[in-house]
Amino acid sequence: MSRYQTRFQTREHAGAELASALRAYRATGALVLAIPRGGVPIGRVVADALGADFDLVMARRIDAGVALDDTGKTWRTNGAQSDCSAGSLRGSHFDQLCRQRAVYTPVRRPADPGGRVVIVVDDGLVSGATMHAALASLRKRRPARLVCALPIAARAGLDQVRALADEIICLDTPDRIENLAHFYHEFQLVSDDRVRRLIGMALTQSQGRVMGAATSVPSLSKATQIPYRTTHLRAMLESAPNAVGVALMVHAGGAQRRAARSQYLVRKLRAKGFATMLVDLQPDSRVDEARDFDVDDMVARVDKALDFLRTGTPFASLPISLLSAGTAAAAALRSAANHASQLGAVACLAGRIDLAGSATLQRIETPTLLMCASSDRDSVRMHQLAFGQMYCPRKLMVVPASGCGFDDRRALEDVATLTIDWFKGHLAERSLPCLSYRG
Structure with a gap:
């Protein structure tokens, strides 16, 4: 000791x-x-x-x-x-x-x-x-x-x-x-x-004081734990003063590269004025594969994170956007279908959205951005099928990527830009229903 x-x-x-x-x-x-x-x-x-x-x-x-x-x-x-x-x-x-x-x-x-x-x-x-x-x-x-x-x-x-x-x-x-x-x-x-x-x-805060603007959301950088049943979910909250919205990013364990990718994306979001909360839904998992009952448990974890965001952080007044990757995307979509009034936008990166189920995809009302890598043909087909089953304002983006998918830095930069634009476009209110697809 x-x-x-x-x-x-x-x-x-x-x-x-x-x-x-x-x-x-x-x-x-x-x-x-x-x-x-x-x-x-x-x-x-x-x-x-x-x-x-x-x-x-x-x-x-x-x-x-x-x-x-x-x-x-x-x-x-x-x-x-x-x-x-x-x-x-x-x-x-x-x-x-x-x-x-x-x-x-x-x-x-x-x-x-x-x-x-x-x-x-x-x-x-x-x-x-x-x-x-x-x-x-x-x-x-x-x-x-x-x-x-x-x-x-x-x-x-x-x-x-x-x-x-x-x-x-x-x-x-x-x-x-x-x-x-x-x-x-x-x-x-x-x-x-x-x-x-x-x-x-x-510098931003100083300019705000000169203009007479009040700081409604303080700067924040805090590691915390979200109580969940008999365990805890590790979360990292970070924000500049007067954030325009808050992005909750959820991922489900897996390789170190996935955590690094998540860190990159939340840094880009903060640079554009968003507060962020990064949550690992399955911190002890070394793989990104799940069965139906695992997804049900992850949905409960996403719901718990959303509740904590509203009641245990200074971000209660901010519009919430939800960003997810891998298996966690299925849980994020199911949670979005159940909490349409709480979310302004959803973005899924290389998600296992097939695990969300057709009934869930049809019920989603929150504007949803789906992103998959052009190098993964199976993922592209899966996303196209899911896109056709949804009725909410939505967009499917097939991002040019090399054989290593979203480990490609340029592809990841494209993902960050697409996500930020989607979230900012739905900050104030939902846009009218639309269909948009680019392959």
Whole structure:
């Protein structure tokens, strides 16, 4: 058993607790600056909770007790001794820092901290070198108040930055930290794509405040479990502020490639303004084959996910679209037939829609998009047959694909575009009944 006690579930959990400790700065016009990459998810949550502006402060550790700021200046914590390699590496580290800034915010200038309350956030502090460089650089730009905010920090490292901040907010200060990951249940590497998305959310929210728009749906990134009989369904909820709708994507276990495909599609949906909830209906299954009674059980799981979406998330007021793949598509269609008033649109990708049954296909009222790969002739014939049995507004798209089907990146991009257009086209109200088919 680990000798460390997990302090936070995720960075977002840490951000929520940190925002509570910073509530005195709510609605003060503060500027939250996060140190990338680990500090960005935390800073995003803090900025949203405080109604603050959000941006990055660039700093990079290059040696023990030594770090660079975004001007290329080297900062040393008290008593730090750098070996000769630090000087030779400085240029390459500064180049990487500049490239990061260009990747994260390529078309706008950094926020000006001058005369403002500035809150600097990271996901933790060990030696203090990176935070020291960030605070020292910001201090030269004359903020009205400079606050250092951290979920967790080693006491010795925190002592290295106390003189640079007007206030330090830290939730936990163990004597020693060997690895920050020991204090988080989930501590995955934050990708550049995720940093860009979170910064993009900040820009959209800032524009909304200028226009006087209220945030009706907060930003969210949360792993959760949906109770179902004697087990739980794992779900991941993510949203930018003021989402236009919510897409529930369900899949049923199977190979890792299926999970990767699902992750790609929900990322594309979020980039177009949708909140997403990704649910694996059969997390313990390694195959994507089911008998009729398995589909009945999956229908109950889809219904449970829909109920949770309405009662256990901030998305109750948003129109819901349902995206499914494989065997889960049969369950999604049966659920759609039973809950026509709850769904705005349905999309099925390479679905086993034959398992839904003719009676179900004829009862569906929700606008439905069917997609299959041109390389799978059996699937094309099955989809054409199902399409002819449906009476709802519907579209069948045979997507050009190579022999590996929807593992083809171009085909998957086409699927994402078709799905987004279909969902957006049915956000406000259902269109008039129509037939559309393209082979």
